[in-house]
Amino acid sequence: MALTHEFAWSASRARGFGECKRAHYYQYYGGWLGWDRDEPEERQRTYRLGKLQRMNMLTGNVVHSCVARYFREKPQREMEAEELSEMAADMLRKSFRESQEGLWRRSASKYTHLAEHHYQEEVVRDRAAVAEYGGGFVQRIRDCIRGFFESPDLAWVREAAPDTYVHVEQENSFDSFDFEGTKVFGIPDFAIQDARGLVHLYDWKTGGPSKNDAFQLHVYALYADVEWEVPVERFRAYDAYLGKRQVVACEIDEKSLDEARARIRASIEAMRELHFNADEGMGDATPFPQIPANSPEARTCRSCRFRELCDR
């Protein structure tokens, strides 16, 4: 079945839209259909750039994938910290090599392509630089996996019977739910039900806290209501900062949920104003302004995957 371009919202899209509308255009409009080699080169190039990752994103994905693996394996066997840590470090190294060897040229959607390689950044200029830069991420992976196994607040989760799991993240899943007629993407990491019937949702974090963390958990609360029929009274949500062994509970009630709904509505409205059907072409990027080059916000451009399109 052919994919059709449609409007969708997610908390991360909203964050990106707030940071730079031009990057939003490239990601969701300019590069749409760019996987098709019959499309104009400009569109294919934008699509390929949209697939670029950075090492910190890759590290987060690897840790998520390995923690999910722990829960999926649990019915058969209990994986140990060292095994999972090695598995995660190997995944990171494999993806790094894929990018270094340029396998993405065969398929940008299948193989990792790092922005660090594409833009020939200093951090990958030679073996010594790679060892230092990559070593930092391998260490972060080890800290996070150890944090998962050693955090006292996660003990009950690690020890729980698999039949109490409500949700375990699946590889390459693009889960969505309906919010007042708009498709909303939001894939929870893990949720579990306790003996009292409360559902506890955990969002695994490989970095430090950010101002959007609580909002993201509110979006999951809406997901839980729609998809699992778990009302807010029975829902608990936590940010688990694995590297710090810190689990932070988020206060969610009807009032905060209403505020989140209002914020989502406003964000959807702002995005819809600029929306067009990219199945019909790349459209006009002008209504999606760049960040002014000499503004303080332009520091975002330094790590933007599209920076060559903006001459930054």
Ligand code: SF4
């Ligand atoms: S380089 Fe800067 S202005 Fe251009 S898309 Fe990226 S963040 Fe926006």
